[in-house]
Amino acid sequence: MGTLSGRLHIYDASTLQLTRSYERAHTQRIGALSWNAHILSSGSRDRMVHHRDVREPGARPFKRCQGHRQEVCGLRWSGDGGAQAATLASGGNDNKVCIWDLRGSTGWGGGGAPPGRVGNVPGSSNAGGGSAEDGDAPLWKFHEHTAAVKALAWDPHVSGVLATGGGTADKHIRFWNVQTGTM
Numbered sequence: 001m002g003t004l005s006g007r008l009h010i011y012d013a014s015t016l017q018l019t020r021s022y023e024r025a026h027t028q029r030i031g032a033l034s035w036n037a038h039i040l041s042s043g044s045r046d047r048m049v050h051h052r053d054v055r056e057p058g059a060r061p062f063k064r065c066q067g068h069r070q071e072v073c074g075l076r077w078s079g080d081g082g083a084q085a086a087t088l089a090s091g092g093n094d095n096k097v098c099i100w101d102l103r104g105s106t107g108w109g110g111g112g113a114p115p116g117r118v119g120n121v122p123g124s125s126n127a128g129g130g131s132a133e134d135g136d137a138p139l140w141k142f143h144e145h146t147a148a149v150k151a152l153a154w155d156p157h158v159s160g161v162l163a164t165g166g167g168t169a170d171k172h173i174r175f176w177n178v179q180t181g182t183m
Helices: none
Strands: 008-012 017-022 030-036 039-044 048-053 063-066 072-077 087-092 097-101 140-142 149-154 161-166 173-177
Touching: 008 039, 030 087, 039 072, 048 072, 072 149, 087 161, 097 161, 140 173
Parallel strands: 030 072
Antiparallel strands: 008 017, 030 039, 039 048, 048 063, 072 087, 087 097, 087 149, 097 140, 149 161, 161 173
């Protein structure tokens, strides 16, 4: 559970007991959470996405990512268990969708982004300001929505396909191939 003050609490769903708290997980409210095995990712009004290995005793995230200019309001890890299992989609109040490849980060081991996946494709961009290989910059940033992007869903049948939904001013669902960066 993320709070308005930026705290993060983890409860055991079967016993309803608090198992872990991160008192200063973010500097502002937490509006999005997504699990990937033992990794909990949180998105906040502070524009950051933090990744924590909940097996580790420390309170600090092992990775911090910034790709949005406004609040992160949607997060979804790909769940196919294959090569895309370390791919995270984030949506923001800035109407953007960021695709993060964190395979080179702690928790996934080496590897980084596959060759040929970093760069500009019409309708998308690599954010720059950091290396996509180390997870510091989004692998792709999609700019087509005209309202906040909270709805994110990975295709369970086709690896690397993401559906994103824009808010009431946008009223569109867009489908993305995150391997090529195309809509």
